Amino acid sequence: MSTSINWQSDDEQVQKNQRRTYDDMRARCPIAHDDKLGYSVFSHADVMHILNNPATFSNHVSDRRIAVPNGMDAPVHTAFRAINDKYFTADRMARFRPIAKELIDSLVSQLPKGQPVDIMAEFAKTYAVKLQNAFMDWGDETEAPLNAWIEKNRKATLSQNQDEIASVALEFDGYIKAILDDKRTKRPDDVTFELMNDVVMLPQGKRVMSDEELVSLIRNWTVGELSTMSSAVGIIFEFFIHHPDVLTHLKANPQDIDNAVLEILRLHDPLITNRRRTTCPVTLHGIDIPKDAKITINWQSANRDPEAFHQADSFELHRSQANNLVYGHGIHVCPGKPLAQLELGLLVECLVEQVSKIRPVSDDYFDHAIYPASGFSRLEVILH
Ligand code: HEM
Structure with missing residues (x-):
């Protein structure tokens, strides 16, 4: 049996261009080890193997705090997923569509035309927070504290200081608990109050979710997704700089927008990794991995694997998206996909309607985001 190659996932060279590095790693050593990420898995086939064997590759990666539903395994995961999925049905999406369209229309129309704008600083985060707020039926007053908290969380994550990360997380918990208490008094007809009264059908019996579980689920819907959604926004804008055609x-063929979004995000995945833990010794790609090892699925690399996608590095609007892993696969496949595709599709629809061209402000128009973030931390463009 071979051993995996060691690498340094947080090396400056990796951060300079994560996509290129992961492409390189996949070609050279599809499984690589470092202390931070454990075994990083880069090939599409190996990632699929992991996703299709959730009993061997557990999502229960940490005992530090519960993570509903992402840190759970079946059968408990199944019960919480059943609740989760009720909020992303086609019916709900159809009802949310006009609200989201109006919001996105207004945000895109406020973007300055003919002058420089940093899409990441001045649009992407606001877009993600406002839409998530609207989806959760939270009022405008929650926007400012949520924004401030996201910034603190971003800094804490970058610092890798576990005490700071824990204290920022606690602050978020307190903040969401205050929202829950408010809903308990006012009993509004909204998503949060509905969630609070929903019943989980656990193997040991049915019950409503505890506050800890509610906070965790809401954290998964908001915190986890705000950064992914804002990365996706930057990636889409940047794509159109290079693909005005x-x-x-899409102006003439709006029916292709959904596929275009999937293909743009396949080429540049807004979510880089998720974790697993081995529940027994395994051999993956000829490499022996012990029980309880940390596994890191690299979505960005798997989605650009030439073994899974013909001419993987090129944009093909009409290619089959059956192998696309942007939203994952298997029991943990993203429940928010319908919402994300709706919101990002509407963004493209509004760009198509309001913008004829996106050009970079100069040769130095962007900074790559630093892991765990994807996409860009700065993206300066001029819209026409
Ligand atoms: C472009 C945007 C998004 C991308 C790329 C994305 C991607 C993913 C991926 C790859 C997974 C699988 C994780 C794993 O297997 O460990 C996942 C899970 C999840 N996503 Fe998303 N997501 C997006 C937006 C959203 C949104 C908007 C929501 C909800 C509001 C959401 C909620 C979740 C939840 C709750 C899970 C955990 C599911 C489970 O463990 O059963 N996502 N997402």
Whole structure:
């Protein structure tokens, strides 16, 4: 049996261009080890193997705090997923569509035209927070504290200081608990109050969720997703700088927008990794991995694997998206996919309607985001 190659996932060279590094790693050593991420898995086939064997590759990666539903395994995961999925049905999406469209229309129309704008600082985060607020039926007053908290969380995550991360997380918990208490008094007809009264069908019996579980689920819907959604926004804008022809095509063919979003995000995945833990010794790609090992699925690399996608590095609007892993696969596949595709599709629809061209402000128009974030931390463009 071979051993995996060691690498340094937080090396400056990796951060300079994560996509290129992961492409390189996949070609050279599809499984690589470092202390921070454990065994990083880069190939599409190995990632699929992991996703199809959730009993061997557990999502229960930490005892530090519960994570509903992402840190759970079946059968408890199944019970919480059943609740989760009720909030992303086609019916709900159809009802949310006009609200989201109006919001996105207004945000895109406020973007300055003919002058420089940093899409990450001045649009992407606001877009993600406002939409999530609208989806949760939270009022405008929650926007400012949520924004401030996201910034603190970003800094704590980058610092890797566990005490700071824990204290920021506690602050978020307190903040959501205050929202829950408020809903308990006012009993509004909204998503949060509905969640609070929903019943989980656990193997040991049915019950409503505890506050700890509610906070965790809401954390998964908001915190986890705000950064992914804002990365996706930057990635989409940047794509159109280099593919004005696709913007023109979508003007005449709006039915292709959904596929275009999937393909853009396949090429540049807004979510880089998720974790697993081995529940027994395994051999993956000829490499022996012990029980309780940390496994890191690298979505960005798997989605660009030439073994899974013909001409993996090129944009093909009409390619089959059956192998696309942007939203994962298997029992933990993203329940928020319908919402994310709706919101990002509407963004493209509004760009198609309101913008004829996106150009970079100069040769130095972007900074790559640093892991665990994807996409860009700065993206300066001029819209016409
Ligand atoms: C472009 C945006 C998004 C991307 C790329 C994305 C991607 C993913 C991926 C790859 C997974 C699988 C994780 C794993 O297997 O460990 C996942 C899980 C999840 N996503 Fe998303 N997501 C997005 C947006 C959203 C949104 C908007 C929501 C909810 C509001 C959401 C909620 C969740 C939840 C709750 C899980 C955990 C599911 C489980 O463990 O059963 N996501 N997402």
